[in-house]
Amino acid sequence: MAGLKCLSGWQWLFILEGTLTLLIFVFFVTFLPANPSKTAPLHHSWDFFSERELPIVRARVVADDESKTTDNAQMSLKSIVQALLDYRLRVHMILNIVSLAPKGGLQLYGPTIIKSLGFSTVNANLLNSVSSVLVIILSYLIAFGSDKTHMRGPWCIVAFIWSLPFQAPCLA
Known part of the structure; x- marks a missing residue:
């Protein structure tokens, strides 16, 4: 266009x-x-x-x-401070940063890298989208397993561990 x-x-x-x-x-x-x-x-x-x-x-x-x-949840400065001091929130934040940050650059620059290998723009974007489609499928599977077992933590750990092998090429 x-x-x-x-x-x-x-x-x-x-x-x-x-x-x-x-x-x-x-x-x-x-x-x-x-x-x-x-x-x-x-x-x-x-x-x-x-x-x-x-x-x-x-x-x-x-x-x-x-x-x-309650119809309207009340947030106070005290509740915000309690949330920020909660160790579980900090661990969750660290796990997200560790698992999401490395692949951000690869996801952003992936099409450019793939295109430099000789693929057309459309094919480079299609090849780069495969990981996003797989993440969508994995998210639905984890949500389904989480709902069936009524456990959230172990499924979050599964998602985190699943992402680690894919981070290795980014670190090399």
């Missing part, structure tokens, strides 16, 4: 991605319920659930997390 309407390709990319983002935003603002107690979309009088289904939905949401019984 470079040159169309006197705009560069990168400008069209920003316009198209920005438009899609705004459309998704409008969709969610229009249809997202306020909270588990009020499941009707924000700007509509109809509801997604019947009168019989509403108590079931609320019970399931509360069973998953009891803090969701």
